[in-house]
């Protein structure tokens with residue numbers, strides 16, 4: 001059996017006139033995240049962690065932001081697509097762990113729902129998905145509330 005690990009990172013700025021959405025969950029906030037798709041940085045970082053673990057490229061190659069097909073795209077649908085690619089490569093997801101860094105809004109109340117949406121989309125158990133949230137202690141652009149960052153890792157197992 002082989003085991004593989006992948007890393008994903010994403011960042012988006014606030015300021016879009018649409019809901020803030022993370023892992024498909026709408027979170028009350030004065031603005032949403034900018035981006036060609038729905039701006040779901042948590043879904044994007046997890047997608048890139050899975051692609052990295054499988055060495056299948058990255059989200060920008062698979063779903064280019066120059067392609068009108070992905071304008072306003074539901075990022076969980078992109079994640080579900082990558083789940084199928086991982087499976088087709090003979091790999092299964094062992095676990096996913098992500099950290100979202102944002103000064104505001106408070107994400108803790110939404111963590112259980114975000115975990116559930118990711119687990120459902122990936123076809124794995126809740127115990128295989130971790131989402132953590134923290135502030136940037138007021139430092140830098142993230143600390144000023146200009147944007148949000150996500151770091152994620154994923155482990156895969158294969159034959």
Ligand code: MG
Pocket residue numbers: 010011012035039040041044
């Ligand atoms: Mg992104």
